Amino acid sequence: MLILGVSTSTARVGCAIxxxxxxxGAVHSSRGRRHAETLTPAIEFLCRQTRxxxxxxxxIAVDLGPGLFTGLRVGVAAGKALAHARRLPMIGxxxxxxxxxxxxxxxxxxxxxxxxxxxxxxxxxxxxxPGGVQRLGDPQVGTPDDLAAELAAGKEELLLVGDGAxxxxxxFEGIRRLELGDSGVAHPSAGSLVQLAHARALREDFxxxxxxxxxxxxxxxxxxxxxxxxxxx
Amino acid sequence: MxxxxxxxxxLGIETSCDETAAAIVQxxxxxxxxVVSSQVDLHARYGGVVPEIxxxxxxxxxxxxxxxxxxxxxxxxxxxxxxxxxxxxVAATYGPGLVGALLVGVSAGKALALAWDVPxxxxxxxxxxxxxxxxxxxxxxxxxxVLLVSGGHTLIVHMEDHGRYRVLxxxxxxxxxxxxxxxxxxxxxxxxxxxxxxxxxxGGDPTAVRFxxxxxxxxxxxxxxxxxxxxxxxxxxxxxxxxxxxxxxxFQEAVVDVLLTKTRAAAKAVGARGLCLGGGxxxxxxxxxxxxxxxxxxxxxxxxxxxxxxxxxAAMIASAAWYRWRSDGPWPLDxxxxxxxxxxxx
Ligand SMILES: [Zn+2]
Numbered sequence: 001m002l003i004l005g006v007s008t009s010t011a012r013v014g015c016a017i018x019x020x021x022x023x024x025g026a027v028h029s030s031r032g033r034r035h036a037e038t039l040t041p042a043i044e045f046l047c048r049q050t051r052x053x054x055x056x057x058x059x060i061a062v063d064l065g066p067g068l069f070t071g072l073r074v075g076v077a078a079g080k081a082l083a084h085a086r087r088l089p090m091i092g093x094x095x096x097x098x099x100x101x102x103x104x105x106x107x108x109x110x111x112x113x114x115x116x117x118x119x120x121x122x123x124x125x126x127x128x129x130p131g132g133v134q135r136l137g138d139p140q141v142g143t144p145d146d147l148a149a150e151l152a153a154g155k156e157e158l159l160l161v162g163d164g165a166x167x168x169x170x171x172f173e174g175i176r177r178l179e180l181g182d183s184g185v186a187h188p189s190a191g192s193l194v195q196l197a198h199a200r201a202l203r204e205d206f207x208x209x210x211x212x213x214x215x216x217x218x219x220x221x222x223x224x225x226x227x228x229x230x231x232x233x
Numbered sequence: 234m235x236x237x238x239x240x241x242x243x244l245g246i247e248t249s250c251d252e253t254a255a256a257i258v259q260x261x262x263x264x265x266x267x268v269v270s271s272q273v274d275l276h277a278r279y280g281g282v283v284p285e286i287x288x289x290x291x292x293x294x295x296x297x298x299x300x301x302x303x304x305x306x307x308x309x310x311x312x313x314x315x316x317x318x319x320x321x322x323v324a325a326t327y328g329p330g331l332v333g334a335l336l337v338g339v340s341a342g343k344a345l346a347l348a349w350d351v352p353x354x355x356x357x358x359x360x361x362x363x364x365x366x367x368x369x370x371x372x373x374x375x376x377x378x379v380l381l382v383s384g385g386h387t388l389i390v391h392m393e394d395h396g397r398y399r400v401l402x403x404x405x406x407x408x409x410x411x412x413x414x415x416x417x418x419x420x421x422x423x424x425x426x427x428x429x430x431x432x433x434x435x436g437g438d439p440t441a442v443r444f445x446x447x448x449x450x451x452x453x454x455x456x457x458x459x460x461x462x463x464x465x466x467x468x469x470x471x472x473x474x475x476x477x478x479x480x481x482x483x484f485q486e487a488v489v490d491v492l493l494t495k496t497r498a499a500a501k502a503v504g505a506r507g508l509c510l511g512g513g514x515x516x517x518x519x520x521x522x523x524x525x526x527x528x529x530x531x532x533x534x535x536x537x538x539x540x541x542x543x544x545x546x547a548a549m550i551a552s553a554a555w556y557r558w559r560s561d562g563p564w565p566l567d568x569x570x571x572x573x574x575x576x577x578x579x
Contacts, residue, residue, distance in 0.1 A: 036336045037569040040343040044566060054348055055312075069285065070333045073292050077337045078344035084296045085318070085348030087311060209296050220285035 001058035001201055004082070005193035006039065008075030009067030009095040010114060010163050013038045014190030017050050017057070019198060023191045025050040030187065035074040043078075054086060059206065061197030063188050064092040066122040066139060066217040067114050073214065080209040089206035091197040094215055098188035099162050100126040100133045101196055103181070108157040113164035116141055121164035122217055123147050132196070141217045144168035151175055161185050236562045238555065239321035244302065244345070245551025246295070246323070248338030249330025249358045250385065251275075251282045253294040255302035256547035257320060261364075261555035262371050266305035267541070267548040270294050273425060280424045281414060282384075288333035295341045302547070310349075318349045322563070324554030327355040328574030329385070335570035343566050352563030354554040358545075359576045363392050364556070365549035366509040369538040374507060377536070378500040380492060382520075383512030383545075384410030384425075387492075389454045389499045390576065392509075395556050398576050401499045402454025409488060410514045412458035416465050416484055420477050430481045431517050437478030439486035439519075442468060446491050454499045461487055489520050493527050500533065509536040515543035 002024075007014040012030035016023055027042045047054060062079035065072040083090045099112040110126040110133060122141050126133040140147075144164070148171045151158060160172060161181030169180055200206075241260035248254075256267035272290045276282050303310040308319035325342030328335060339355070346353035362381050367373055378401075381388040387404035407415070410427055417426025422433060444464050447457040465484050469475060500508055508528050514520065521537060528535030542549065 034569060036340050036343075037567045039340065040347055040566040043344075044347060054350075069288070070336060073288060073333065073337055074340045077292055077295055077340040080292075080296045081299075081341040081344035082348050084300065085310065085312070085345050214289075214292065216289070220283055220289065 002052060002056055003059045003061050003091070003194050003197050003201060004043070004057045005061040005190045005197055006043070006075045006079050007063035007095070007098065007188045007190045007193050008035045008039060009063045009065045009072045010187045011068070011071070012187035013042065014188070015039065015043050015046055016190035016194045017046055017052050018191070018194040023194060024052065026189070026191045028190065033071065035071045039074055039078055054082070057086065057088060059089050059091055059197065059201050061091040061093065061193050062212070063095050063098060063193055064212070065095050065215045066116065066141070067095050069216065076212070076214050080212060083209045090209055090212050091200050091206060092212050093193055093196050094139060095188045096122065096124040096139050097133070097135060097196070098192045099185070100135070101192045102185055102189050103159060103161060104128060104133045106159050108159040108179070111151060111158055111160045113147065113160060113162040115164040115167050116218070119143060121147065121168065123164070139215070139217060144171035148172050148175065151178060163187060235559055238558055241555060242320045243322045243324050243354070243551040243554050243558070244299070244320040245356070245547040245554055246299065246325040246338045246342045247358070247545055247547040247550045248291045248295065248334050249326045249328070250334060250545060251287045252545045253291050253298050254545065254547035255299045256551050257302055257306040257308060258548050258551035258555065261552045262368060264368060264548045265308065266302045267546055268298050268301045268305060269546050270298050277424050280418050282331070284331045284333055287331060288337060291334055291337040295337060299341070299345070312349060320349070320351065322346070322352045322354055322554065322558055323349070324354040324356050324550055326358045326361065326550055327568060328571035329358055330572060332570055332572040335572060339568065339570050343568065347566065352558065353566060353568070354558050355564045355568045356550045356554050356557065357574055357577060359386060359388070360398070361549040361553040362511045363390060363398065364553040365511055365542040365546070366536050366538050368548060368552050369542050370536040373509070373536050376503070376505055377507040377509045378496060378503065378505040379509040379511055380496040381511045382409040382492060382514035384408055384414065386512060387456050388576070389496055391499070391503050391505065396560060396577070399578070400576055401503070402456065402495060404456040404458060406457050406459035407462065409456070409458060409492065410512070412462050412488065413514065415462050419466055419469070420481060422481070427514055427517060430485055431519070433478050434482035434485045434519065437476065437480070437482030439482040441479035442475070442483040444468070444483055444487040446487055449491055449494060454495050456491060456495065458488070485517070485519055489517070489523050492520065493523055497527055497531060500531070505533070507534040507536055511538060511543055513544045516540045
């Protein structure tokens, strides 16, 4: 089965097509946060270059975030629309899982950190598991300093990656057992998305477009304000 | 130049503010379906539209709303062997509006167009409001003056011909609908403010308080509502015993008076053949009544779209798209959202 994967949860927009023979093609670009402008032409280009018709695609995979809310929604809305229009099942994968999967051959503990804006990052840690990585706990949102303190307290060798890790790298500089991944592995890869989704597709682990929701990990601002105002004093 | 529009069936998508809407319209005038999912309940507790909440709701609702538009039109959105689906183009609002909300509709619309292999058309929300009048009044003779009033816009537009408009006047501060929301919130009437003030004014005396008519005699067709809102606040603070229905009715009277006086003057100035109302505030019962009175008095045909056509909907998007498609052709797939888009100037 061929899978089209779409990732738009960070400043980088990506799409890839692949299946049992691996990744047939991938397009990534990351200039000026033009997610909506870039994505549809990128999919069209990718189909042309891989000589795959949309009618040959068997499932749509999307990066569910967490990440840039607006960017994320571009990919999820487009993915849902494609899946609905072609009557295809969907597969959603967390952005942090995609970052970790690309580093699955590392023996270190992998820590992924995506920029959450407002001085915060979304993060999760992973360890190697047969054929991939295993996430240790739910993704968190917090300050880089909080994460740094948590990482400094452990004893394992660490590999820290993601655009959040790069943006706040000075927060992690004092940790000696920690290596910082460069910009080449800082964004979710659409290829990783297709690989992970393919394994799930073989198990028929699908969702319907209507049941797929982005991972925001943060309430809308107004709701936060409202809850605070409303809280019993 | 004129482009081939096939059977002329356009799927329109509207997500510029707090309504997720989809509609299928044939040849710009025949509405086969029009589905609007309002998020008003999601925003009511905040007293206004919260952009992040609106954008999230659009993502959840966009596919079900599109699917429903096909069901209600009795058409298929399933491409069968070689053939495309039952629509010939997909259109979506690309501005003006809330950027995060617009991007959901634009992204979904372009993806549907790609998946069905049909053209994509980006639609200007303001232009679509002008076409809402034509949908309900196909006989409408141009040129007309359109008063477009909603929570986001307050415009007097001279619609000279298809695709040819001149904005004669607009608001220099709050939109008319915004003034209704703010005054309603101040009076403790809840959200949305327009219907709340309309309802309570029925029991009030519109002559109880003589509120100012900002910019009325200034010779322009522009509006200002923020001073009027302040006048209401000051008056109530000074006269706490005043009846709320009287204040609401007097405020509504002032707004309608300014809107219609300027609209009539604009119509006279350009020699318009008719007057037309659009936007969510056009659902206000006093405005509708006075609008028809004014048309009678001026001996000018008045076009009053149905309530469903006044408020944000996707039928007007699909209709405007068809006229644009015929004259300008399809849009490229690298179209994005333009939150501050104005009316195209002739
Ligand atoms: Zn509107």
